[in-house]
Amino acid sequence: MSTSAFLDGDLLSSAAQRKTARTARISSWDQTGLNEDAWVVLPGKTAVLADIEGPGKITHLWFVQTCRRILGPGLIPYSKSGVAMMEIHNALGLNYEESDPDYYRKVIIKMYWDDSETPNVVAPIGDFFCLGHSMAANFQSLPFTVSVKPSEEKKFGGAAAFNCYLPMPFNKRARIEIENQGEDAYFQYFYIDYELRPAAFDPNEILYFHAHWRRENPTNGWAPDNMQTNSLETQVPNLDGKGNYTILETTGSGTYIGCNHSVLHFQGTWWGEGDDMIFIDDDEWPPSMHGTGGEDYFTQGWGMQKNAYPFCGTIIHEEDVPGYQVSYRWHLPDPVRFNSKIKVTLEHGHANHLRDDWSTTAYWYQTLPGPRLEIPSVALRLPNRPQVQPPSLADPQTRRNLSELQKEKIEQRDERMKAFVDDRNQWLERRSLASVERSKLNIEHAKKIRKAFLDSLK
Structure with a gap:
């Protein structure tokens, strides 16, 4: 044998x-x-x-x-x-x-x-x-x-x-x-x-590696900012998944092996109440794979914990950098197979009520030709981050109050900067x-x- x-x-x-x-x-x-x-x-x-x-x-x-x-x-x-x-x-x-x-x-x-x-x-x-x-x-x-x-x-x-x-x-x-x-x-x-x-x-057997980055900033949430996650007013049925965030959508035959997921949550409550829904081949409703929450898809519970395991975990935790969360899930021991098409989605808040900054990189293997993958422009990719603008010395009035030595030092710095650059x-x-x-x-x-x-x- x-x-x-x-x-x-x-x-x-x-x-x-x-x-x-x-x-x-x-x-x-x-x-x-x-x-x-x-x-x-x-x-x-x-x-x-x-x-x-x-x-x-x-x-x-x-x-x-x-x-x-x-x-x-x-x-x-x-x-x-x-x-x-x-x-x-x-x-x-x-x-x-x-x-x-x-x-x-x-x-x-x-x-x-x-x-x-x-x-x-x-x-x-x-x-x-x-x-x-x-x-x-x-x-x-x-x-x-x-x-x-x-x-x-x-x-x-x-x-x-x-x-x-x-x-x-x-x-x-x-x-x-x-x-x-x-x-x-x-x-x-x-x-x-x-x-x-x-x-x-x-x-007939080879599948080719693919990866694609997507972003929604913000996600198309229907609720106002002051509608608290898990409040009574968010209890709206989602029975088609059409408003979900899309992690991956492709046609062909292959295997979805996971994603990383970055979120900036603006409300200050909880970003991860949305269910994962994976539609495979000719799925309509319900999909072949329907989950129970964002943290559940990333195989954690009661929110996200500060740990990184071989197939799932947290890279950045919202308690360390308030509002920011980066998570991952690898379907390597439990690959998601598809024969003609797949659509991997996740609700942004229950029934898609939250407006947050979401981005994902999906990873999968499939037959060629693969989908035509495009990426947004630089301006649409830049991260949301706090920025502090220092006071400017460009005011002409400020310049008039400088001493001759101070003006000389500024000119000296500018000349040295040009030579250095x-x-x-x-x-x-x-x-x-x-x-x-x-x-x-x-x-x-x-x-x-x-x-x-x-x-x-x-």
């Missing part, structure tokens, strides 16, 4: 099964042998991180990134620093810069499989890796992890390291891109680990051109590995 099926289906014992395959990696490493490992993607530009000829399977993604805004001239020119960002506290006077607090929503990741002309994965880079609201937070689950330094925890735009372990098979081609739709240069360190196979996956822009342009060349070299390197693998089988 063969043990292949048993070994191939078990995470821990699959390494003990002999397979004809070749493991490889594409990364951002500095191919000149120096230490400028980060790729630079200038505003409005797209970087091709990987373009791999199949058949094969991506097995792991590791991403670390930053996007820095220069607030004032530093004492160390970037062209002489050798680093992608100055990790020095601004209070020390050596530099004056910050992370763009919104960049996790401004930069998007796209993935294409085989002959797909439109992306099969499209999401803001943060939300794809379960970093909601552009707010950094540690968490661990089976398919995704985020690692954040204590000083960056719960910060908008905080520095973080991402991992994704979901398998992404392809027969002909895999292409992964990063598009910078922000105003500042974006830096990307990355590993893309994959394995090559000698023969194509069975077209000019130096950094030249450095960024050089790094950007080097990143484009590395992308080409990575593509050629992947072709050489594939040829060597196939030649070894002859």
Whole structure:
């Protein structure tokens, strides 16, 4: 009796099964042998991180990134620093810069499989890796992890390291891109680990990885803000689910494996009283899967708790950052199968009475061609976050009261700022051109590995 099926289906014992395959990696490493490992993607530009000829399977993604805004001239020119960002506290006077607090929503990741002309994965880079609201937070689950330094925890735009372990098979081609739709240069360190196979996956069996980000800001709630969640007045029947928030809607055959869910609740009571309703294939009413509440879908109860389990949990809890909640649910041991179509929905409050800021990233596998996935413009993706405007010194009356020395110091700072920014822009342009060349070299390197693998089988 063969043990292949048993070994191939078990995470821990699959390494003990002999397979004809070749493991490889594409990364951002500095191919000149120096230490400028980060790729630079200038505003409005797209970087091709990987373009791999199949058949094969991506097995792991590791991403670390930053996007820095220069607030004032530093004492160390970037062209002489050798680093992608100055990790020095601004209070020390050596530099004056910050992370763009919104960049996790401004930069998007796209993935294409085989002959797909439109992306099969499209999401803001943060939300794809379960970093909601552009707010950094540690968490661990089976398919995704985020690692954040204590000083960056719960910060908008905080520095973080991402991992994704979901398998992404392809027969002909895999292409992964990063598009910078922000105003500042974006830096990307990355590993893309994959394995090559000698023969194509069975077209009747292969399902392709998909992910898509959606947002409603606000959700289309029918109740006024002062109608309390769980009050008598919210007891309205919902017997069709038509007003629910849609997490995923697609046609084809496949498997829904879960989502992350970010909510900013404005009312100050409770956001999660809505039921999950999943309509499969020819469902009308009731759907194949009908739940009992938001926290119940995320497999918690009596509200959400501050924990992160392999398949469900909380990334940001509303008690830590009032109003903000980020949750996740992975249907890996309990996949949701569909043969022709699926619609995954969740009520925003009972019978959809709440008007909150909701966004989700859905993850699923399906046959190709997949749906045409689109993403809102940057302005519609930016997170809701508190903002404080400092007083301005632009008032002409204020300027007239300055001493000659004070005016001289301001002019000196402006001149130094221009020189510092000019130096950094030249450095960024050089790094950007080097990143484009590395992308080409990575593509050629992947072709050489594939040829060597196939030649070894002859």
